[in-house]
Every structure is written in C-alpha cells, then in structure tokens.
Amino acid sequence: MYEPVLLKNVNMPDGHLLSTYEAGGGYRGLAKALKEFTPDEIVELVKRSNLRGRGGAGFPTGMKWSFVPKRADRPKYLCCNADEGEPGTFKDRIVMERDPHQLIEGMAISAYAIGAEVAYVYIRGEYVLAIRRLEQAIAEAKAKGYLGTGILGSDFNFVVHVHCGAGAYICGEETAMLDSLEGKRAQPRLKPPFPAVAGLYASPTVINNVETLVCVPHIVARGADWFRGIGPEKSPGPKLYCVSGQVRKPGLYELPMGIPLRELVEDHAGGPQPDRKIKAVIPGGVSAPVIPEQGLDVGMDFDSLAAVGSMLGSAGVIVVDDTTCMVKIATRIIEFFHHESCGKCTPCREGLNWVVKVLRRIEAGAGAPGDMEQLDMLCKGIFGNTFCALGDGAAMGLRASLAHFREEFVAHIEERRCPFH
Amino acid sequence: MVTMREKIEQAAARYPDQRSAIMPALLIAQRVHGHLPGPVLEEVAEILGVERIWVYELATFYTLFHTEPVGRFHLQLCDNVSCMLRRSEDLLMHLESALGIKKGGTTEDGLFTLSTVECLGACEMAPVMQVGDDYYGNLDIGRIDALLARLHALAPHGTGADPFAAERPGEERHV
Amino acid sequence: MVGVTINGQSVEVEAGSTVLQVAQRLGIEIPTFCYLKRLPPLASCRMCLVEIEGLRRLQPSCATAVTDGMVVRTDTPLIDETRSSMLDMLLANHPLDCPICDKGGECELQDMVMAYGPGKSHFRDPKRVFHSRDIRLSPVVIMNVNRCIQCQRCVRMCEEVVGAVALGTVEKGMDTAVTGFEGSLASCDQCGNCIEVCPVGALMSFPYRYKARPWDLAETDTVCPHCGTGCQLTVGARKGEFMRVRSKEEHGVNRETLCARGRFGLDFIEGNDRIKRPMIRRDGTLVPVSWDEAGDHLRGRLAAVESKAAGGVVSPRLPNEVVYQFQKLMRTAFRTNNIDCSSRWSTPFDMLAPLMANYTRAPLKEVLGVGCVLVIGGNVTEENPVTEYLLRDAARRRGTGLLMLSTRPSRLDADAKAVVRVPPGGEPASLAAVVAGLVAAAGEKLSDNALAEIAVAIGGAAARNGSGGPDRLAAMLIEGDTVTVLVGVDLLRSSEARMALQQLDTLLQLLRLLGKSPALQVLFDRANQMGAWDMGALAGALPGPQPVADDAVRSALARNWGAEIPHEPGADLEAMLDLCVAGKMGALYLVGIDPVTSYPDREFVTGALGATDLLIVQDSFLTETAAFAEVVLPAAGYGEEAGSFTNNEGRIQQVRKFREPVFEARSNLAIFDFVAAQRGRTLQPSTQVEIFDEIARLLPAYQALTWPGLGVDGAFTRASSTPPLGPFFAQPAFFQARDGLMLVTGNCLFHNGYLSERSEILNTIANGPYVAMNAEDAAQLGLKDGDQVVVQSTRGELQAQLKVERPFPKGLVFVPENYRSLRLNSLMRRGEYPCPVEVHQAETAYEIASANRVWRGP
Ligand SMILES: Cc1cc2nc3c(=O)[nH]c(=O)nc-3n(C[C@H](O)[C@H](O)[C@H](O)COP(=O)(O)O)c2cc1C
Ligand code: SF4
Numbered sequence A: 001m002y003e004p005v006l007l008k009n010v011n012m013p014d015g016h017l018l019s020t021y022e023a024g025g026g027y028r029g030l031a032k033a034l035k036e037f038t039p040d041e042i043v044e045l046v047k048r049s050n051l052r053g054r055g056g057a058g059f060p061t062g063m064k065w066s067f068v069p070k071r072a073d074r075p076k077y078l079c080c081n082a083d084e085g086e087p088g089t090f091k092d093r094i095v096m097e098r099d100p101h102q103l104i105e106g107m108a109i110s111a112y113a114i115g116a117e118v119a120y121v122y123i124r125g126e127y128v129l130a131i132r133r134l135e136q137a138i139a140e141a142k143a144k145g146y147l148g149t150g151i152l153g154s155d156f157n158f159v160v161h162v163h164c165g166a167g168a169y170i171c172g173e174e175t176a177m178l179d180s181l182e183g184k185r186a187q188p189r190l191k192p193p194f195p196a197v198a199g200l201y202a203s204p205t206v207i208n209n210v211e212t213l214v215c216v217p218h219i220v221a222r223g224a225d226w227f228r229g230i231g232p233e234k235s236p237g238p239k240l241y242c243v244s245g246q247v248r249k250p251g252l253y254e255l256p257m258g259i260p261l262r263e264l265v266e267d268h269a270g271g272p273q274p275d276r277k278i279k280a281v282i283p284g285g286v287s288a289p290v291i292p293e294q295g296l297d298v299g300m301d302f303d304s305l306a307a308v309g310s311m312l313g314s315a316g317v318i319v320v321d322d323t324t325c326m327v328k329i330a331t332r333i334i335e336f337f338h339h340e341s342c343g344k345c346t347p348c349r350e351g352l353n354w355v356v357k358v359l360r361r362i363e364a365g366a367g368a369p370g371d372m373e374q375l376d377m378l379c380k381g382i383f384g385n386t387f388c389a390l391g392d393g394a395a396m397g398l399r400a401s402l403a404h405f406r407e408e409f410v411a412h413i414e415e416r417r418c419p420f421h
Numbered sequence B: 001m002v003t004m005r006e007k008i009e010q011a012a013a014r015y016p017d018q019r020s021a022i023m024p025a026l027l028i029a030q031r032v033h034g035h036l037p038g039p040v041l042e043e044v045a046e047i048l049g050v051e052r053i054w055v056y057e058l059a060t061f062y063t064l065f066h067t068e069p070v071g072r073f074h075l076q077l078c079d080n081v082s083c084m085l086r087r088s089e090d091l092l093m094h095l096e097s098a099l100g101i102k103k104g105g106t107t108e109d110g111l112f113t114l115s116t117v118e119c120l121g122a123c124e125m126a127p128v129m130q131v132g133d134d135y136y137g138n139l140d141i142g143r144i145d146a147l148l149a150r151l152h153a154l155a156p157h158g159t160g161a162d163p164f165a166a167e168r169p170g171e172e173r174h175v
Numbered sequence C: 001m002v003g004v005t006i007n008g009q010s011v012e013v014e015a016g017s018t019v020l021q022v023a024q025r026l027g028i029e030i031p032t033f034c035y036l037k038r039l040p041p042l043a044s045c046r047m048c049l050v051e052i053e054g055l056r057r058l059q060p061s062c063a064t065a066v067t068d069g070m071v072v073r074t075d076t077p078l079i080d081e082t083r084s085s086m087l088d089m090l091l092a093n094h095p096l097d098c099p100i101c102d103k104g105g106e107c108e109l110q111d112m113v114m115a116y117g118p119g120k121s122h123f124r125d126p127k128r129v130f131h132s133r134d135i136r137l138s139p140v141v142i143m144n145v146n147r148c149i150q151c152q153r154c155v156r157m158c159e160e161v162v163g164a165v166a167l168g169t170v171e172k173g174m175d176t177a178v179t180g181f182e183g184s185l186a187s188c189d190q191c192g193n194c195i196e197v198c199p200v201g202a203l204m205s206f207p208y209r210y211k212a213r214p215w216d217l218a219e220t221d222t223v224c225p226h227c228g229t230g231c232q233l234t235v236g237a238r239k240g241e242f243m244r245v246r247s248k249e250e251h252g253v254n255r256e257t258l259c260a261r262g263r264f265g266l267d268f269i270e271g272n273d274r275i276k277r278p279m280i281r282r283d284g285t286l287v288p289v290s291w292d293e294a295g296d297h298l299r300g301r302l303a304a305v306e307s308k309a310a311g312g313v314v315s316p317r318l319p320n321e322v323v324y325q326f327q328k329l330m331r332t333a334f335r336t337n338n339i340d341c342s343s344r345w346s347t348p349f350d351m352l353a354p355l356m357a358n359y360t361r362a363p364l365k366e367v368l369g370v371g372c373v374l375v376i377g378g379n380v381t382e383e384n385p386v387t388e389y390l391l392r393d394a395a396r397r398r399g400t401g402l403l404m405l406s407t408r409p410s411r412l413d414a415d416a417k418a419v420v421r422v423p424p425g426g427e428p429a430s431l432a433a434v435v436a437g438l439v440a441a442a443g444e445k446l447s448d449n450a451l452a453e454i455a456v457a458i459g460g461a462a463a464r465n466g467s468g469g470p471d472r473l474a475a476m477l478i479e480g481d482t483v484t485v486l487v488g489v490d491l492l493r494s495s496e497a498r499m500a501l502q503q504l505d506t507l508l509q510l511l512r513l514l515g516k517s518p519a520l521q522v523l524f525d526r527a528n529q530m531g532a533w534d535m536g537a538l539a540g541a542l543p544g545p546q547p548v549a550d551d552a553v554r555s556a557l558a559r560n561w562g563a564e565i566p567h568e569p570g571a572d573l574e575a576m577l578d579l580c581v582a583g584k585m586g587a588l589y590l591v592g593i594d595p596v597t598s599y600p601d602r603e604f605v606t607g608a609l610g611a612t613d614l615l616i617v618q619d620s621f622l623t624e625t626a627a628f629a630e631v632v633l634p635a636a637g638y639g640e641e642a643g644s645f646t647n648n649e650g651r652i653q654q655v656r657k658f659r660e661p662v663f664e665a666r667s668n669l670a671i672f673d674f675v676a677a678q679r680g681r682t683l684q685p686s687t688q689v690e691i692f693d694e695i696a697r698l699l700p701a702y703q704a705l706t707w708p709g710l711g712v713d714g715a716f717t718r719a720s721s722t723p724p725l726g727p728f729f730a731q732p733a734f735f736q737a738r739d740g741l742m743l744v745t746g747n748c749l750f751h752n753g754y755l756s757e758r759s760e761i762l763n764t765i766a767n768g769p770y771v772a773m774n775a776e777d778a779a780q781l782g783l784k785d786g787d788q789v790v791v792q793s794t795r796g797e798l799q800a801q802l803k804v805e806r807p808f809p810k811g812l813v814f815v816p817e818n819y820r821s822l823r824l825n826s827l828m829r830r831g832e833y834p835c836p837v838e839v840h841q842a843e844t845a846y847e848i849a850s851a852n853r854v855w856r857g858p
C-alpha cells in the first residue's frame, strides 16, 4: 500500500492551519534547509532527486533552478504557477485549500535555493477559498517567523504575495503569466531570453507549479534517494492524479509516478459505471492526446506517455465511456482552446476558429465531403507553427482523436447526424 | 471603512511597478461596483497613474471582469469536458427554463445572470457551478432547485460577490 | 562574427543578427506581417517561418538569432506549404472586399497572397463579422475591424515609438480587436502612424477614405513644411489637387513615422485666403491689379523712398534658394544688410556664431549617442514630435540617458533619467547652475589654470544656487560616455536670449575641456530655420554664415555677385522695427512672414509697420500683415516651387513641386527677378538649380553638394572644424522666479506657427485654442478644467478654454502661439518675456467650446 506524502494533511480536519501542519512535522524541511544546506546544495539535491515539473512539461526542476544567474545585480523572483486551468485538473486547488503551508514551505526552500526574496503565487481568481486559505496561511507563517526577515534565525528574507488571475487559461503558460503579472494582456513571450535569465520585470525568475514546489520540502526532509526510489528512475516521485469523467470514484489520488493508467482508472478510481465500458482516456488534461481503451496499460509518467504519443501533462485523467460521442468531446475540447487562445499568433487564432466551425458542423450532422481532409490540413498548418504550446496541444489532441476515432467522424459526415443521439 | 482607493493602493504596494496592480485593482473595483464601466476604469487608471488603455485592455481580456452589468447572483455553470461527461447540459437546460433566460442572459429582476464557463478546476465534483465565491458540486436538478430557492430567499441581503457572507462568520464552508 | 548558410549561400555576419536580417542582406525574400524594422520582433504572424537544420520545428526568422554554423532553408516545399497555409487561415475570416477597400492596390495581404497564397481557399464556412460598419476612432482615424490581421504593428507603433499609448488591444483570441479607450482615440496624437503601418485596410485615414485609388495618384517625395525636424513625406495628388500624405519605410530622419502636422496638415495649401493677384493700395484700400501695373507702381515708389533705409525679412519656411536669392537681392539691389529671417525674434550674431561653429551636422540617430542627451527648453513632444520619437527610441532601446531641462513638461520626461523643471524665464540661471555644478564635480579633471579661469569668469562656486537638479544633471553629464545637447528655440524667444546662449556656450566649452566632444543640434520649429541662417539671412552675417565685417568674405561674394556689399552689419528685425518707428524706413520688404500675428508685441509692431513708407508683402496667403501693405505680391505656396531645406540635422533635402502656382501667383524666385527689375537690375543666376550650384560653390558648409546628389535621403552639409575656445561668460544676475503667473508660449502638437491653422483637417483634430496651467494654480483661482478663462496682462487680454495639466509647474501659464484669433501677441510687451499675467474666469461663461471639447465620435 502506498503511503501518501503530499496529501497527508489533506483529509485532516483543519489541515489548512499552521498548528496542524506543524504537528505533522511541517516546516522542519525549511529549518533543515536553512541550517544544513547552502542554496547551491539545495539545487544539487533537487537535481539529484530527478524531480520534474508537475505543471505539464516535465522539465527537470533542479536544472531549471541552476539556470538562474548567480550575479545579484537584479532581484530574483519565484513564481508559483497556481493557475490550474487545464480542464480535468484540480490537484493544486485541493492542496492550497487544505494544506497551504506545505506550499509555503516548498516556496521558501525553493526561493532560498535560487536566491529570491519575493515570490508571487499566481492563482486563478475562481479559487476563492484557496486564495483565502493561502492568504491566511501566509499571515500565520509570517507571524511565526517562517516568512519575513531573518527566517528561523538565518539571514534569509522572503515574502510571498498572492496574485489573483481573472479567468484566462493562457496565464498558465509561464511567460504569459509573467506578462499578466506585469499588468499586461497575458500573451506568451519570445524565448530566449528564458525566464530564468530575464523573466518578471526582466529579472531572473523561476516559475514552478504548485505540486512541484510541494515536493521540495519532502526531498529536503527525506533525501533525494527516497524521492528517486519512487516510480521510474527518470521520472520519479509521488504524484497527484486527478481522475474525473465517467468513472465511479472521481477524485484526487496520490500514487507513485509511472503507475499504469489502467490500474489508476480501474482499481483506484473504481472503473466505469455499471454496464458501461471505458472507451478512451485523456491522461493529462485536454492538451494530452486521447488514449483508446486498448492503450491503457501505459505507465503514468512523462517518458512512457510520450512514447505512446500522449503526455502526462497535468495528470488530469478524464475517462470517457462507450456511451459518449468522441466527435462531441473533440469539438468541446477545440472549443475550449479556441475560446482560450490568446489571439497572438495566426495559426492558433485563425486556425482554431476554422476548426471549430468545421467540427461544429460535423457534430450537428452538416458535415461535407472533404471536411476530414480540411481538418487534417488544419492540424498540419497549426501543429508546430504556433507561438506557444497552446495551439500545439489543441492540434495534437485533435490529431489523436482523428486517428483513433476516425470512423466516428466519418459516420457523422456520412449519416449526416450524430450516431449517439 | 477602507475605501476602494486605499485598498487598491495597498494592493499596489506588493509590486515594484504600478502596472502590475491593474488586475488586483480591477478585482477590487468590481467587488465595489459590481461591474467595470468606463468611469471606473478611468478611476483605476488615475489611482495607479497608468495608461487608461492598459486598464481597458485587461478589463476586456480576462473573463472574470465584466464591463457590462451582471445579475446579483452570477450562476457560472461549467460545461467543459469533465462536467459535460456528467451531464451538465441537462442542468443548463433546467436552469434556462427555471429562470426563463438563455445562457448569457440576466433575469428581468436583475437577480440572476446565467453563464457557462470553462473548467472550474473542480472536476472531482462534476458537474460544478460557481455562484459568487462558492463552488457547488455534484449537482443534479434537485440540488439546483434547492440552491435557487435559497438564493431567492437571500436576495434582499446577499451580494453578487459573496452571497453567503452573512452565513459564514469564519469562512469555513464548502460543498 | 558567425558563419551562416541560407539556401546554400554562406556568409559571415555579426553575432546577434536575425535569420531574417541575414536573408534580406542576401536578397532572399521572406514574407512577414508582424515584423517592423524599428520594433523588437513579435513573431506572431508566423509568415516568416524557416527550416533550420537540426531543429524539429520551423522557426520564426524574424526572432531567431543566427548561431555559428547555422544552416537555414527558406525554399523547401514545406515552407511553401506553411506560408500558403498561414495565408489561407488569414483569409478565412478576412472580408474579401478589396474592390471597395482603401488599401486595394497597395495592400500587403493582397501582395502576399499573390506571391505565396493558396490558389484557392478551402474555407467554406461563414466568415466572422465583428462590426458591419467602420468605426470612427477619431476625426482622422477610421477602423474596419474585420480586415485586421492582428500584426499589432499599430499598437506597438503607438506605444513604443510615438509614446502615446492611445491604441490598445481588447478581448482575446478570435475576438481580439485593436481600438482606443472605450472605443475612441479622441485624446491621441492623431499622428496616423498606426494607419501608415497597417498592412491591410483596417486602419484608414478618414479624410482620404474613398477619395482616390492609389493608382490614380501622382506621388511626389518631398519634405514636410512644418517643423525643423525635416521629415520626408510623399504627397499624393490627383490632377493637382492634394489628396494625402504617406511616409516611406526607409527614408529620411523619420523613416515611416510622421506627426499629425506632417500627415494631416498639408491641406493648408488649399486654404481659402490664398492671394490671387497682385494688389496695390489705392485710396487706402488694396485693389487687385496686373503684374505690370504692380511693377509700375513699385518702380515709382521704390525710387521715391530711395533716400531712406530699406530692409527685408524672409520666412525661415522658404527654401534655401529663395532665402539666398532674397538676401542677395537686398544686399545688391537695395544695397543694405538690413536682413533677418524671423518675425518673432532676432538672434545676436556674435552669440549665434559660436553656436553655429559647434553645430553637429550629422544624422540625429548617430548624434544621439549611448551616453546622455541634454534637452534644453521647449516641449519636444509637441514642437518636434518625430525628433521626440527618436529620443524615446534611444532611451528605451539603447539606454541613452535623457536629461530634460525646461519650463514646459513633455511626455518625454517619463523616459528621462533626470528632469529639471525651470521657472519661466529661468533658463539662463539653470544653465549657469549646471555649469557651476560641472565645475564643482569636475574637480581635478580640469587643469588648475582652466579651473581658475572659469571660476573667475563664473564668479566661483558660490554662484551655485544649491538646487539639486542641475547638480544631478552635471553629474550625469560627467559620467556620460557621449554628450549630446539639443536646444529648443525657447532660448531664442526669451528676452534673456543673449544670456542663455552665453551660458550654453560656456557649458559646451566646459564639456570640451572635460574631454567630451559634445554634439549640438537645435530643435528649430521652422522647416528651414537652419538653412535661413546658413544662407545668411541675417543682419550681421553673409551666407555661411560668415561675418559681414570680414573683408575677405565680403569681397569674394561681391566679386561673384558683381556688386558691392555694404560693409557695415545691418539692422536685424528689432532694429528695423526701430527704424520704422523713427520714420526712417523707406521700403520694408516682407517675404512669407506675418509679424502682425507673430511679433511678440502687437501694438508696437503695428505701429512700426504703419510708420513705414513702403511696405511690400510677398506671400501666398492674405495675412494680417498684408492688410498693412502698400504692395502685395502673390507667391507660390508650398509644393508649387522647388528648392531645398536644411533641417535641424544639417541635412539638406529636395523640396519638390507637385503643382503649378495657383491663380496668378508666381514663384518667389520669379518675383525677386521682378522686383530687381524695378530697381533696374537683374539677378544672376536666377533659376533654382543654378542658385543651388552657386550656394554649393560659395558656402563652405555646402561645398561640393550637387542638386542631383541630394538623393532620397538628402545629403549632409558640412560641420565646421571644432571651434577654438572662447571666453567664459559670467553667471547671470541671481534669478528670482517672480511671484504670480507668467505666460510663455510655443507650438502645440497640432499646429506649427500660423500656416497650419489653414489646414482644415488639423482644425478638426485640434480642440481649438487653450490656456494651460497647473492644477494647484487653477484650484486657487477657483478654476477647473474646461472653464472659459481670461488671461490678462497690462497690455491686453485673451479668452480661451482652460486645460489643467497635472505635471505643469506652479506659476506657469502656457498659451500656444498658433491661433490667430487669440491675438496672443497683443498681451505681450517687447523685451518682456515671459509675460506676467493674471487669469480669471470669463464672465460670459457661455458653453461654446466645452461642449465639444473632447471628441467622442460621430
Ligand atoms: C497553454 C499552457 C497552459 C499551461 N497551464 C499551466 C497551469 O495551469 N499550471 C501549471 O502549473 N503549468 C501550466 N503550464 C505549464 C507552464 O508553462 C510551465 O511549464 C510550468 O508552470 C512550469 O512549472 P513546472 O516546471 O514546475 O512544471 C501551461 C503551459 C501551457 C503551454
Ligand atoms: S498558440 Fe498563439 S494564439 Fe494560441 S495561445 Fe499560444 S501564442 Fe496565443
């Protein structure tokens, strides 16, 4: 039986209070970090743990931190990506609502490692409860000396500010988040320069997902080897999986990286509703290409999913059963990307608009011969040519739906109706 | 009473650049005014000493900002994939007929605005709806009716931003 | 240097170049939309994607820096397909209304589709329609949102180059739209640069819309007649009728930018008070006559007043050839050095000479180094807008430190490293304080001798008034690797002009002693002020300008002109007016100027003109001064006579003719021949190009220039070698800012002098005359923004609308000098500038102006 680490406090009553957190050993990682490690040693430790970013791209966290220049001619910033807009994803919300101190501790250690004294938590504005809890926790932590100047008797100073988003998925893209934080329309920036070199206010900036940061205190407390010992060597650690859709027990599950998708969906989440069969699973939020039922034996980690043409993404596992029309799902997903496209680049802005029009037509039974080719052509024109990964994600997902469930699309066009109605 | 200007100035102190404070300022202004008409945007620009057009840009880019009035209670039903898989469409139809408005509309008494929104990040309790500050999950038609009844009862007191503030001395309350 | 290969061609290029730049250098065409040379890359249109060996994805060439050994391909089937696909997507929602679109025929999207587009669109769903009607964003900007392709050139231009931050982008994704605050551009600069950079017909010029098709226009490249920045522009006319102005991407000091005056203010040539025929005064009224009759009259009258003094003033808006010929006419046919080239002030030549000797004749872009730029006086944002764009660019993109020292605040202050706000009239004292600060900060960098000399001259460090601002400027000037000084004409306007120029001279000398080689340019507000000085339209100077008293210079010119030149310096504007008042002026010849509206003492100047025996006014417009004239000669207007202007950079550019003089007007040169003939003389040579050649032969700074050699970007006149050190000047007497309100004037954004008031388009943009003052002063007087107020001096008063300006210093009242109807100069007294005034609420507070003060759309 796997013993939860990240979700240890989540089901405790008053898990969000400092007293609960401290009682469970909270902030000892921070104390240890400040006392026993230099900042560089923390970076080394995290590198050795093989921790990879939990926000979607799976970039090695220690390596990202090591890109921050050592020079101190500009302030450095830590940004926590708590925008969590990827449909099917809710892990960060639950952590912030029920165990906000875990995040604060993770941020304090990470900031110490990269030499930042100020952090912003970019949290989506809808998460009102999480915002309140986090603000309350920050106040508590400040009062107890876990934040502020000279933290725990060291010469490390650190403050955390909460910055509320206002409803735009693109803010989750790290450079768009920086523009948003600077008070601009959230649109992705050109890279290079990379944020680690010139990010927020052109200062060196590290952006990490909530879950990534939350792993850090445990790595400090239990060591890199412990972390690397969980799951696959190259993509290790405890992992939060968000399971939703047509399963019996939707919810947040903490399990090792690399657990087979089938085991997650069928054993932990209870499998499909009675008398239904799983048709497909989207394993990592709607940006991740769909996997048909026969592919469910894949391991839930960055490399294994990439190998089968999908991705772990945000680990938002959406289960679709055999009563559901895949054209409808594909249409809804593209509608989402179309709605959330920031509008900066041509292929995403114009291409997705075109795709939406065609898909809606097909779904409504007004498809025309040549539509499939048009969709293929559009996927080709969009994929790889957009400014940021949003457009790519949209095209990739659509391609997978077209590939795995082509007959459903064709049936819609030929029968001029949805066969599921 | 802390004035809007003071609240905005406090929020602005968190950033080295006033422009960063536009978003927090708009959130504050919207809590005060309910929505963000031109004069409010101008006031925000004036308080922060930033360009008006920057404020206008943000007020229209982000979906949580409303430049047009919305009803006292803004019912925001998620219709993204996870909720759709759990029949949020049925709930939308029910809401439309119960309130006598179409999605995007506001009831004549100005009490309810009904919208569908992208994923609220609470798919474990799909289908979900946000009203004011709160999420209501695992919804079905019965629960929706109960909620509407409570909101109606609250109408003379509640505010759009946080209808149940009065019932929530601590802040503890979650579906 | 790094080695790159594009389509098989290898080159060595500077590290940091982009793939696009390298390709352009190799003549390899890569299509772009969002790319604009003067802005940082956006890389959003994705037209410029290229293949780079070793990279999985296509890369935007506009934003990809080359690396050593990089191998790029822009000519593969994949690239063709990608370009076509981008265009296909752009066209999907683009309304194909090219036949009625203003841009049809010069549209980048059209051209691109021709070159790279899909043969036929695959799209067959309904197009998006935002708004079925075009949106009038301002009096001059109208937008068709449906056509916009989101390249964001306009928005970036507005914010990053113009600094107006008026345009923005609202909504997101497919709903994204470019617009102004709440859908209006009412309070923008109306420069129209957004229209210029729009690749499609989304942003359009309202005055030009639907007026002509591009292929029906005869286009003429020429130079803007408004300020001394000297922007290149292209006039489009149809059958001699003015239609529009455009700017060219690559040419002139301005490249593709212009200001509202240049882009929209050229229709003044169609002004309805053009003088149609010669006129002479008979029985007290001006009556139209033929040129012959005018000649007869003139001949007789000139002979009658021959025993008295003669004098002439020529406009600094006229081409070099005209100004040159005018001073030659005065010196040879009228045998007088009584010449000037401004109706607003005279500049002491002894002070002008060192300034001219220090002048840096070089492109402004180069003159603005990476060190610091000290901008003295004026409001560069409003007076020389395009110069201001370049200053902003230097500050933002090259990190040049801007140091502002002026009475009027300007938008550029926001980009400056230091701002010193000077009380009205305090420029000499502030400059002196900077000098003192420099001396104090320089310390051992100055040799003991020099230090002692300066200390004696300026009266020692004790003279410092201890204010922090000038000291900060001094410190930054010392630190700057390069130092550039830009001087606004405010300094010349002041009654302390001599003192101000002395302090400026001392400052420059001191900087040179400190091992800096300060660059200097003046920010003239008249298109050819620099040229007018060069041409020697000055009482104390011959062309060059070289001192009249210099025998060698004088005799060389006399030899060339075949006539004696009086050896005494003549009377300048001020002295000529004194002669008039004293009843000693026989013939006063005014060419293209209107002192009755612009001389800073209306009562005095009208008296002087009235006391002149024979007043000859040569102009295109019937000015208030013409009403005092005995003989009025109709001259060609702008665009009706060729010539050259020398701009603030010392760049000489061709001003081309795009139509014949209207009615019976003649070119200024022809009129000079006509007048000379009445004196029984001929002027040789007399055609424009021949005169140009003579200028190039006789003026050191113009040596070796040829008319055809003034290419598309003009040519640079030559700076004199570094001047020798001169004396240091004493500090001005302690300056005490006066209590009470002080009136200063200058140009406003939408007008330049009085010419632009004849532009109908500019008049619809500008909100009309106004009085600006700071909020505190206004509040104290119980006034608020938009009130009708009276400004009153001991001399007279005017009434206009109050504009409360937050950054204005206390005590300052500004009234733009550009509105004839205000009769601003009737408040002023000769020799007293700034002018003490009082301001109060107008009694008949009728609401005329305030109702339409802010333009809110149709
Ligand atoms: C369109 C888009 C949306 C994204 N949304 C999120 C998000 O909501 N939360 C998040 O943590 N990362 C999101 N990401 C990933 C971030 O860009 C970034 O990779 C991540 O925050 C880095 O943190 P990590 O290294 O800890 O994963 C998004 C990326 C893209 C392209
Ligand atoms: S792919 Fe382009 S338009 Fe889409 S979100 Fe990214 S930058 Fe914006």
Ligand code: FES
Pocket (backbone or CB within 6 Å): C031, C032, C033, C034, C035, C042, C043, C044, C045, C046, C047, C048, C049, C060, C061, C062, C063
């Ligand atoms: S020019 Fe490079 S992306 Fe537009």
